[in-house]
Amino acid sequence: MKRIESLDYLRGLMALAVMIYHYVSWSTGPVGSEHLLGKLGIYAxxxxxxxxxxxxxxxxYGKIxxxxxxxxxxxxxxxxxxxxxxxxLTTSICLSYLSSVMGGKAFEPDLFKIFLNYSLLFGFVDPAAxxxxxxxxxGNEMVFYAILPVVFLLSRRSAFILxxxxxxxxxxxxxxxxxxxNAGVPLVEQWSTYINPFNQLFLFMGGVALGVYGHPLKGKRISSITMLSASFLVFCFYPVVGDTIVIVTGAERVILSFSCMAFVAGLYFLNPTFSAAPAKVLGFFGSACYSIYLMHPVVAKVVVALSEKLGLGAVVGYTASVFVTLGVSWVVFNYLxxxxxxxxxKVASIFERKGRVAILT
Known part of the structure; x- marks a missing residue:
């Protein structure tokens, strides 16, 4: 099916939001939940x-x-x-090794943890590893990818499964x-609980629900614009103050999650188009979002260390890291x-052909 480019644009913007949130919090200190950037740091x-x-x-849906x-x-x-x-992962391990050597410390990696990461099984075994x-x-996504085809396969037997x-x-x-x-304990102290895939699964399954059941609202411009506007205002101006734990617990979790869901739904239903120049920039962010998301901490580690060594300071280093990350992400997306x-x-196509032949024989 044809790609819905506006959804790709949103992915790219959310990857940028995560990068900026990290760079700001690492250079100036924690960003509270009362700030839009603090909310985006969690909800992007x-x-x-x-x-x-x-x-x-x-x-x-219907094809598995x-x-x-x-x-x-x-x-x-x-x-x-x-x-x-x-x-x-390999780059991060190498940087950890270099940091240990340069600091005169022994490099003692947790081999089981490294195995869980290379196999991407940590989401199933220990989400905090x-x-x-x-x-x-x-790691959470890998758990979701394991669940989704099973649900779709079982849905063939009963429409109630999904x-x-x-x-x-x-x-x-x-x-x-x-x-x-616990809303009274900082999120950092409960991080391993927060990142449990079953605490995030409703967001993924909510997206699945939009894709499977949302067709009747697609193309209804007034309803879509209203949904986009209302959800944007709620997310930006819903009053919260303090540690980010307050936006992932209680009523705030429900309200902010629903506003995110409604915003994505409104964008999907409206599917706006943009002129050539903005579309090209947004398209790059969308295409490179995975690289931006995963590469920016690694890039910052190198660039900020170099900036501080040159006496330019961390703020200059993080600012430069934005541009270096975008450049590296362009290369990684196009060449990896x-x-x-x-x-x-191609491999999936070959697998499918062999599977059909096996069934016929």
Whole structure:
């Protein structure tokens, strides 16, 4: 099906938001939940989950009918996720080794943790055992990719399977917001609980629900604009103050998550177009969003260290890191991600053909 470019643009903008949030908080100190950037530091990743679920729901619902279809789906996901993740992981390990050597310390890596990261199994085993900044969300995605084809496959037997799965994911999210997380304790002290994939699954499944059930509202301009405007205002101006724990617990979790869902839905239903120049810039951000998201902490580690060594300071280093990250992401997307995605499609196609032949014989 034809790509919905406005959704790609939003992915790119959310990747930029995460990068800016990290660079600001690392250079000037924590950003509270009362600031828009503080909200985006948490909910930009939530938007990724919603967008991922929406995209996969649109493409794969009704098309995963056999074990071969499941295999093809997983092959494409592996070729999309693993190559860049391995590059960033390997670079991070090398930088840790160099830092240890230069600091006169022994380099003693946790080999099991490294195995969990190279295999991308940490999301299933220990969501907090990620090695690189931001990688926790990729571990969550791998769990979602394991769940989705099973749900779609079972949906062939009963139309109630998908609604039940969506409802169960919402119930899990409410449980975490109301009971598992303590609104009186800083989020950093409960991080391992927050990043549990079952605390995030409702966002992904909400996106799937939009893709599967949202068609009747697509193209209704007034309703879409109203949804976009209202959700944007709620997200920006809903009054919260303090540590980011306050925006992932209680009613705030429900309100802000719903506003993110409504914003994505409004954008999907409206699908606005842009003139050539903005579309080209936004298109680059959208294409390179995965690289921007994973590469920016690694780039900053090198650039900021160099900036401080030259006496320019951390702020200059983080500012320069924005531009270096964008340049590196362009190279990585064009020379690693894009070729690997094309290779994944070819391998999946061969797998599908062999699967059909095996069924016929």
């Amino acid at each position: 990743v939530s938007m990724f989950y919603i967008l991922s679920g929406l995209s996969l729901g649109l493409v794969y 009918n056999t074990a071969t279809d499941v295999g093809s789906f997983l092959i494409k996901r592996v070729f999309r996720i693993f190559p860049l993740f391995w590059l960033v 990620y090695f690189t900044v931001g990688a926790w969300s990729i 609604p039940v799965a969506i409802a169960a994911s919402i119930a899990a999210g409410i449980y975490f917001a109301a009971y598992s997380l 991600e894009k070729p690997m995605m094309n290779a994944g499609k």
